Amino acid sequence: MSVFTTVVSQLINGLQTGSVYALIALGYSMVYGIILLLNFAHGDIIMVGAYTAWLFMVNFSQHPIIAVIAAVIACTALGVLIEKVAYTPLRQAPRLSLLITAIGISFLLENLAQLIFGAGAKSMPKIANVPSVSVGSVTISGTAVVTLIVSIISMVLLNVLIKKSKMGKAMRAVSEDTGAAQLMGININKTISFTFAVGSALAGIGSVLYSAAYPQASPTMGSMLGLKAFVAAVLGGIGSVPGAVIGGFCIGIAEAAASALGLSIWKDAVVFLILIIVLIVKPTGLLGRNLQEKV
């Protein structure tokens, strides 16, 4: 029975971190799908979201709900700003330049946060007080339940947005063939900005959920979180929305499994090992499209 309890509680832990990874991975995946850019700054947008929530709750002593909304708005605005300032001038540049710019933006955000808030971690007050749920011998923490529910709602909404709305149709068209989409009268710049906005808003939700689970904000929290979410996006197949979700849950569960087996110091290595195996065996990921390179 106790083995069963451990397995179930680790599985729920895994699903909780996994859903955060999935939310962040969606941002990576959508941006990659549309302009073929690995947005390294995406992880640091999460960090900015966590700091915004902290700022609103501790310094301005606002209600957590306002802090959450502020974090999501700040992330969205930052994502669009980065796209306008740093990536739009490089639309025609080689992909390597774009990638290096993204790395530069990521470092800029990290170091600015370090300068403004200091290198130490800020501890986050409790965002929501949800009682734990007991099912048989397994106790599920309230945060885990809320995290799962919020992220599933966000994913469903995203799916509706992409499948049903006009903007979603434009996004799909641009990622399919940018040139043809432009000929059909789709505003490319607007669509790309919208994609960044949606991805960053998801990152904002992810940042709040992450800080509910691990209640602290530090300047470098985004880099490792972003990298792992990126691994999730690659595992699911980069550019694929359902793939990102599946990848996020897989990485979360793999991490929880590594911790349960007593390998918690090797957790990061396990995640990167998964990445390497995926890239070698099936570089397009579980649900990725196979792009043929043309001369």
Add this chain to the structure above:
Amino acid sequence: MTNKKSKFPTWLSYLINGLFLIFLLLGGMQAINTGLVSNYYARVIILCGINIILALSLNLATGFLGQLPLGHAGFMALGAYSSAIFMRFVCNVKMMPPALMFPIGIFLGGVFAAFIGFLIGIPALRLKGDYLAIITLGFGEIIRVVLLNIDDVLGFKFTYGAASLKNIPKTTNFFNTFLLVAVTYYVIHTYIKSRHGRATLAIRDNEIAAESCGINTTFYKTLGFTMSAFFAGIAGALYAGYIGVLNPSAFGFMKSIEILVTVVLGGMGSMAGSIISATVLTSVPEMLRAFSQYRMIVYSLLLVIVMIFKPTGLMGNYEFSLSKILSKKGGRKNG
């Protein structure tokens, strides 16, 4: 080739460059020994040399081969740890003279890093562009995590993990750093000018075209990547003998990015650019210690601004050539 042919025969330009190097080496030694350059500045100069080797080695992979490895600090760590463990062991057992210990330790560091680089390169180089960047990043992080935790697995003290590897013999000095910088420059320069180097440049410019011209792209990519890892290992070994204490956290993703910034700012594909930017980016922060908290902000801003306004880097792919300058001067006199 659009380069104007130098007026000097090959042996003469070798002689000129060799004399120039010996002049620099002896001048530097003299300045340090007589106290003209203080001990502190001498250490800054050595650090410049180490960073020059790092930048040159990454430039081989990024500027000449056209790949973007993001795990370069991992190779540096491998070189540093292997040579440090070797030198500590030799020092404890006292089985060979120190004069012999240093070159063997440095070479061992380079070879070990190259070996791992080769093993990593075979699977990683099957991927292109972003995927290669990510997989090397993954390998770099794995190297760091392994160095941090291997003691717990093996059960005896080997890398000392987070507690740092201490008491490494401080063997790095101006003389051997300078020699290694010169050797690195010479080897990479001649490699790029050779038949193999032209194949490497062809892969950078257009991989598909190069492959259809019969160039074995896998071979040259692996060769370039392994060489790059080799020199990164040598730089790491020098660093171990310079700093005396090693901690895996010094070789994280941040370090890889610092090396990349150096290469990109100097110009991808310009060895002169790498040397200049490594020297400037190492010495200026040392002079401006008071502003150290702004250093990384300036680095990252520079990276973005250079990419937007001058994507080829400050020097483009310009190369500095002593004999070309001399022949220009001579030409003016004659004309």
